[in-house]
Amino acid sequence: MTTNKPSFHDETSLSERAEEFGKKALELGLIPSFVVRYFVDSRQFYIPDENHSEPLTAEEAYMRLKKIVEQANK
Numbered sequence: 001m002t003t004n005k006p007s008f009h010d011e012t013s014l015s016e017r018a019e020e021f022g023k024k025a026l027e028l029g030l031i032p033s034f035v036v037r038y039f040v041d042s043r044q045f046y047i048p049d050e051n052h053s054e055p056l057t058a059e060e061a062y063m064r065l066k067k068i069v070e071q072a073n074k
Contacts, residue, residue: 015043015058021065022047030068 015036022034022045035046037055045061046053056064 011042011058014062018043018045018058018062018065021062021069025065025068025072028069028072030072031065 019036022031022036025031026034031047033048035048037044037046043058044055045058046055047061047064
């Protein structure tokens with residue numbers, strides 16, 4: 001799943017890639033939970049931890065989850 005080229009071209013595909021990284025991070029035990037709230041025109045992502053759980057945009061979730069998964073694969 002790690003490539004140098006982005007595998008998205010719009011908000012929907014970016015959200016889908018963020019979800020894929022979220023599922024992978026869960027499978028690897030890197031995050032305790034992952035929640036996606038679906039709205040008509042967007043999605044909000046949550047990566048809860050012990051201190052807080054603020055909604056993330058698709059871009060924020062993608063970048064954070066991608067970093068978590070890539071660091072675990074090193």
